[in-house]
Amino acid sequence: MTAIKENSTLNANKKSSQATCPVSFVMSKIGGHWKPIILYHLLSGTKRYSELKKLIPAITEKMLIQHLKQMQEDNLVIRESQNVVPPFVTYSLSNEGEQLRTVLDAMVEWAFAQDFKMD
Amino acid sequence: MTAIKENSTLNANKKSSQATCPVSFVMSKIGGHWKPIILYHLLSGTKRYSELKKLIPAITEKMLIQHLKQMQEDNLVIRESQNVVPPFVTYSLSNEGEQLRTVLDAMVEWAFAQDFKMD
């Protein structure tokens, strides 16, 4: 988890944008390389950690965990673990996360209305 | 306009995500620090370059132009210039850009449904 400089202009700009612009606020929760993809996969239901890994082959474990953690902290995602060995951990959308479905669906619709074609 | 390495893993991952995941595809068009803010302001109508600058005080001219250019290339935004001095240039949403309103509105709604409070 890379450290962020509390008093950089970048950081200040980000914070102020997130406080001023609702779209930026949302982007701070679901933006970046990996969060959209993770969320997209969680839209279709609860997944084990290892399932997500398989569904998103290019992601490194570091990134996967990092973003899952962050989305947990933002209350978008719920982590549940059974105390067994080997570990059994699942991730699912929280209520707030579920409410993102509207947003994500609108994105999917827009994508397909443009030149987007799924592989 | 910072150069990007065509053959980096980062770049390859990005491209493949954008080809595979509709949400990533959309994010590649409207993601980042500044694009959401610019789009948000364009939602309320055509703006001159200088108006955008005033509306977004923290943005540098480099970033503003860079993102406007990119969104032009992505056909989200239309640039119109009158051939006068001093220059008079306006930016507005294209049809495709307008169709993002659904997405952006959904974001705004979600934001306000969460703990977001505008300054």
Next chain:
DNA sequence: ATTTGTACTTACTTTTATACAAGTACTTAC
């Protein structure tokens, strides 16, 4: 006793995004 599987963690490097600072062209107004 070594391997296997799951869900992580940590330290370090590379790549990308943004900030900072300065300069350009062209005319009208003073």
Next chain:
DNA sequence: GTAAGTACTTGTATAAAAGTAAGTACAAAT
């Protein structure tokens, strides 16, 4: 003839995000 206004451009530094690589714990299976 100097300053002001608009819409840019260019070069460099810094910060953030992502990648790479390796290691950990625990128990059950071989």
